[in-house]
Amino acid sequence: MSSHPQSAAHGQPMVHEHIVPVSTYLAVFITLLIATGLTTWVAFQDLGNWNVVVALVIAVCKASLVVLFFMHAKYNKGLSRIVLVGAVFWLGIMITFTLADELTRHWQISPQPWAGAIIPVIHRLLF
Template identity: 60%
Template sequence: MTEHITSVRTYLLVFIALMILTAVTVLVAFQDFGAWNDVVALTIAVIKASLVVLFFMHIYHSTRLSKLVVVSGLVWLVILIGLTLSDYLSRGLVGLASS
């Protein structure tokens, strides 16, 4: 199996990107976007997490099987949160169950 060796340059670039995004996180925390507050914060967080998974955890240069493992993990998280929200978001719809 050929192992891809990531250059120090890539690591540095990713690190700098993460630092900049952290600064952005702090900056936007002081801005009020109303309902979009969570969306903005989570978008930045997702970008940062993706960078970590892709480069620091070597998924970008991994086999398709490793990528499949990562994606299925995410799919399972979506199932957990999505189906739970199918309860929370629809409690008011048919009266009864919600208080």
């Protein structure tokens, strides 16, 4: 239940916001620029099966920095964290069920070689 029902409409802060120093923002920004450069450099390297893995690891690190610092997830509690966890969980749903298709797409049921040999035997036994 809201204890200050009208305050948000007037732009009054509901809770005390954590003030992040500009230096932190600058540090995160520079780290993101470096990581972007790293992404570009890695894209031109042939790491075989690790190409996607490495690119995704860098991307997840960059996204985490944005969420933690620029979106203040590091300093927020309660409902904001639930929203964050919910969003990540929902992303997980999308990836998991998409992979459920991608990884099983070729598992079509088809007669196996051993079945061709065993079915006449069973037929003889029964009939």
